[in-house]
Amino acid sequence: MQVRSDLEIRPLWMSSSSRQASVNTNKNLLAMPVGIMQKENVDNVVQKFLAANFTIILFHYDGNVDGWWDLDCGDKAIHVVAHNQTKWWFAKRFLHPNVVSIYDYIFLWDEDLGVDHFDPKRYLQIVKTAGLEISQPALDPDSTEIHHKITIRSRTKTWRVYELRGKTKCSKASEGPPCSGFVEGMAPVFTRSAWYCAWHLIQ
Structure with missing residues (x-):
């Protein structure tokens, strides 16, 4: 080398x-x-x-x-x-x-x-x-192979979207799943x- x-x-x-x-x-x-x-x-x-x-x-x-x-x-x-x-x-x-x-x-x-x-x-x-x-890159929302919603591409945003995940409100301060801590x-x-x-x- x-x-x-x-x-x-x-x-x-x-x-x-x-x-x-x-x-x-x-x-x-x-x-x-x-x-x-x-x-x-x-x-x-x-x-x-x-x-x-x-x-x-x-x-x-x-x-x-x-x-x-x-x-x-x-x-x-x-x-x-x-x-x-x-x-x-x-x-x-x-x-x-x-x-x-x-x-x-x-x-x-x-x-x-x-x-x-x-x-x-x-x-x-x-x-x-x-x-x-x-x-x-996020997955196409119409894909049949989506296993985790966090991997879906937003139709309106260019990059990461913070939103309600179950009972958890995701934000920039989030440090644990399902908001962060997981990437497939x-x-x-x-x-x-x-x-x-x-x-x-x-x-």
Whole structure:
């Protein structure tokens, strides 16, 4: 590993000047654990992020890489294979902070999320405006896979909404569930500095 190690797909023998010129081609990274059963959905996600100039890394937990080559994204993504491993296992081993240090944001997403109404560039604008170091987009209110109401996107607000949760009135001072203290890590997004801290916490 070197100071300028990264996940960009380019020859190792490039001169240092040409590497420096291209080092900031993709400023953000999308990393996802994937299985062939979610191939169609993953392709939808990847296409949206490629259009936003992201570097893509797919962690194949089912060992099936050959089944992805027929997709446009097949040769545009980095593929890592390890049977029966989790998102966090892959992240700890392959997303070392030094390797991902050229990326402003690291998206570490589950494979089954819909992106029909998601715009990566717009999301990053919101994150930057709010000054968020760790964030996660909310779920579409019409989604059939909502397990916790706190993860639902508000139809009128851009970010966190404080409201009545059962008998509890949530506010900025709230310190416990259900107002805070719980995040289902389906689609966490980290800044470079936040990832440095989070990576060291992963067991």
